[in-house]
Amino acid sequence: MEIIVEGLPEKEAQGYVVLINDIMREFEIRRSIEKVFFYGDTENFVFIASIRIKKVLEPLRIEDVAIYNPEKEMLSVEDEFYVPKILSLLWSLSKEGVEQEDRTEIKMPIELYNRVKGEVVYYPTDDLKKNVQEAINRVLPEAARIKYILSAEKTITVASSENAISEDSKKLAQKYHERD
C-alpha cells in the first residue's frame, strides 16, 4: 500500500502517513488497497482523501458458498455468515419445502436449488467499499463534516471541509479521483 500525502509541511505529512497507515491497519484493509492519496490545505481547511482498491472481487453465488446433496435434498453452507442471505433469497421465492434444519443446513427441493444456484448472495466489494469509506471518514479531520464524495469501481474520493466546498476544491477532488 502506497501513501502519498501532499499539500502539508514535511513533518505534518509524515505524521499523516503514520496516521493513515494505522487507520488502514485497524480496518484490516491494507492488503486490499493499492494507493492512498491525501491532500491537506490547512489554510482553507479543505482535505481530500482518495483511495484505490487493488482488485474488484467477484460476487459470490449460492453454488460458490454451499454444497447441495441431492439425495438428502440438503444444502450445506460453508459459513453461517451466508445463511441469512441465502434464506432471505429462498423465502422471497418460495417457503414451500424450505426449512433450516441446523445452523448451516437448509432443506430444500432440488428444483428450487437448480433455480437459485446461480443467484448472487454476497458482494465482497460492497463490504470493502463500506470499510474504505469508514476509514476515509476516520482519516479526515473530525470537523470536516461537509463532504463531496466521488465513487467509481476501484476508486473512492472524498473532499471535505468545515465550510461549504468550493468549485475549485471539487475540481481538485476530481483530479485526485482520476489520478493514477
Next chain:
Amino acid sequence: MFKMALFEGGLHRADELEDLVDDIGGFLIQKNVTQIDITLIIAVPGEDYDLIVNKAKELRGKLVEVPLAGSEITIVAPSLGKHHLPHPVCDISEYIRRNGAVTNVMGLARGVGQRINQITAIEKGMIEEADIAVFSLGNFSRCLRKKTHLFLDIDIPVVLLGGPEQFNVEGLEYYVGGIGRRSQRLRQKYDLDLFNKMVDEISKAVENRRREIEEDPLILEPMYLKKILEENVEGIDKIISPIPIVLNVDGVKVKMPLNQFKEKIKNVEFDGRKIEEYCNIYQSPYSKFTILKIYTKSYFDSLKK
C-alpha cells in the same frame, strides 16, 4: 520536605510498609488492592526515605519516585469522537497516573475544527477544578494557532500537546510536540520518550504552582486535612469510588455531596478549631462533590482579626 513514591508489590506484609510510613510521620495518599497485588502512593519525609527504600527491597516490591503525586490533572480532548479517543488521550492519562497523579479525561462538546471550535463556561469551570490541564490537540500547527482561545483563558496552568515539534504562542508556558492525532497505542520507545518529556513539563507546571502557593502558604497541608477527614468523618470509607478523597495542590476533593458531608464534619476539630475555620467548603456545581480549599496564612490571619 516530603518525597512522593509509588510502591508496587504483593499484598502479603504490605501492611508493614503502611505502618512504617505512619511511624516516620508520612502519609498514605492512595491505596489500590487488585487481587494479590497492591499499589501504594506514599509521601514520606525526605530524610527517612532510605528506610522506605530498604523496606520495599525487603518486601520484594518496586518503589519509584512519582513527581505528580498529590495533584489532580484533567486531560482535555477536542471531542469524545473516535478521532481523538481512546488514542492518544487514554494512553496519556495512563502514563500520568503511573506518575502518581489523579487524572480526569474530558472531551469538549465542540472543540474540533478551525473556525467552528469553541469552549463553554461550564467546560472551563470543570477544567479549572483540577490543578493542571493537559490539552491534547492535533497535528497541524495552523489549527493549533486557531485554537489558542480554548486554553489561554484557563486559570490553572496548561500543558499543550500537539503534533508540531515547536509551537510558540504568547501566554503558553508548557508545550510538548510529537504527540498529535494518533490511531494506535503509544507504547514504542519513541512514544515513551515523548511521554517522559511530557511528565517533565507537567512536573514543572505542578512545581511552579506549588511554589506560587508557598509564597503565601496554606495553613494546613492538604495531606493533613485528608488524614483528619479519613480519621474523623464517618462514611468516607464507604464511598465506592477508588479514590474517595482526591488531593489537590491547595485543598482536597471529597466524593460526597455537600449536604451529607457538612453534617458529618460539623463537630470535627483540629488544633482547637473546627474544620470549617480552616477551609472554604463548597459543592462542585458540575460533579456534586465537596471541595475544600484551604485558606492561606494571610487570609486566615485577616479572618482572625
